[in-house]
Amino acid sequence: MAPALASSASQISHFSPAELSYLHTSLSYPNNPIRPDGRSATQFRPLTAETDILPNTNGSARIGFADGTQAIVGVKAEIEKTVNTGILGERDGEGIGEGEGGGMEDEEDTGGEGGRRQRGAGGRGAGQSSWVEMSIEIPGLRDDDALPVFLAEMMREALVGSGSGSKEDKYGMPEGLKGRLVINQGWHWRIYIDILLLSPPLSYPLPLLSLTTHLALLSTKLPKLISKDEEDPMFDDDWALAEYLYPRTVPNPAISLRQPFRPPITLLVIAVGENIIFDPSREEIAVADAVFCVSIGRDEQISKDKQDQNASNLKLLAIRTIDPPSRLTNSGLSNSENAVNIGVSAGDDSVEQPPVTSDSVQGVWKPRQGGVKRGLISKIVKLVLQRGGVGDEVMQGLEGVEVG
Template sequence: MAPNPASALSPAELSYWHTSLSSHPPIRADSRSATAFRGLQAETGILPATHGSAHVSFADGSECIVGVKLEAEKTAVRARPSQNEADSIDLDGRPAALVGSASWISLTISPSSGARDDEPTLVYLESMLLEPLTATHLPDDLIINSRWHWHIYIDVLLISSSGLASYPLPLLSIATHLALRDTRVPKLKSDGEEDPIADDDWMASIYLYARGVGANGVRPPLTLLVVTVNDNIVFDPSHEEIKMLSLRMIDTPARDTMKGVPRDGDTDQGSIVPGVWTPRVGGINRQLLNDVVNAVLGGGVADNVITGLDSFLHLEEEADRRAGGRLN
């Protein structure tokens, strides 16, 4: 996890948070269960000058606006190398094994707090959102022909009073997910190896990720934030939960608090002081890590999140269809 600012929580507050989250079931300040997510409001198609957009806001006041743009760009790398040169050419004389490139996807996060471009947390969050996209078939879907491809630009605006300190990965991921599912690819009038010419009819465009009956079921990646407190698994932690867990349960060498490295002249290191809470030293065992994976995949949490987003998009489509019928 990327570094966060120093915690302002007192030892008594840290002890309270840790004791509450260690209970069975865990007691959370907002009365949510361990697998419950924060309430959110979402809408798509809010930016007219983009090919796809979304706006997501959480109950704590944090918001995220994502815009997606597609631009036709000339391709530098044309085909995957083949052992048999004859196999890499089809009947029309064109390369048959065209592959996409991760460089065709650009993602930028702009926090309202005005963080530096080289802020470690900002760079980390951008990587967490970009890497799952480049690992899918999305780059291959951006191919137009052997000479042209679509370059997709994803601009993310984060509006939060706590800035990057709240570790807004779930908010950013959900907003990016919805914006990509709202993205439409312009229909091309050109054929084959011709230079791409886009159709002016926006209704003739197709979704980047197919929807409705006959869709292949492929969706943009979605990143869930999960933390563990003792043996408890907690989904979508709040700002306070993340602040306590990231700073007190995980001590990195950069904070100069490594176990077993004594400071000169300090003879009381490691001693237990009555009334002062001390974080447990060490990571999580493999069984707990396996339980986390099972809770996400086998426990239905991920399916519930995807189903909820699918239902939201279906309701928006129905609302747009009814609005279009009234206009006609």
């Protein structure tokens, strides 16, 4: 059995101190980092994307990066009864999957494609985070290893936390995924998101998995609901009438220039010196001073000023730090610290030089210690959320992928 692959952001780098010093010096060049592949600081790797590639799923997508890494995501939906819990924790309704043909069996009635939520049902409750399940499979790792569990929970937390729960805007669309899963007081949707990384990760796989999941959710369809209010759910069996979980267009032409609510994405960002670099490669992560995971989403409400059609409606959902692998690398030795070179020079009248033990020596690799400045984090948030920034660019690029 092959040994388990450690987390890409915490495994020991195989670069020599000289290589690490060269990479760090190039990436920390003021205001213009020199990346190994020639990209700019905010430029992402080229990728190929396609949707609706898996049969018997409500939505699916595949994305492949230029370095050969690929990921496939499938989204499956099923209907089940909502269990209401009283003040003392007792169940007020029947158990999930129990009753007259309720619960899991309804998936067969709709051909395994799920169904559409009921909009405007009177008195329906808010959705629950437990209705969204996510699992990640990475080659060489068990399902319960730390890396896939951490990545799955990070992306799931951002997914269920985006929007505003079951609250509806003035156009009748629930602003959060949890609200869109509610059919009525007695029924709801449960969605399963299965993520498969097809190749061993050459770098931290978070950006690839997050973008593929985003695209799969954009292509997810649920059959049209034809029952009303608190009736048992009934769906139209014509799949051509199925509705997107995240509608592709906003029905009101007054907000045609505004982007509708969308699933969140999680970007990987590193800091090297004073430079901020997006979508880092394996070599760049190896010398990063800090590694950040930035989760953002797009909400319906973009500005208090309704006339401001150009305002960005991106919202920061979470920002996390990951222990960079550079902290586990070995420091290089300057000539003054190397025992082989002490007292040895080209001339016969050499003089022994005292060792230099400063924290930083030009051209000598030494792992960075300590944290990051608040101003650097503020700069990252600004680059991601500003109008026309990195977040807008990524969202618009994914929006241009044809689905359906």
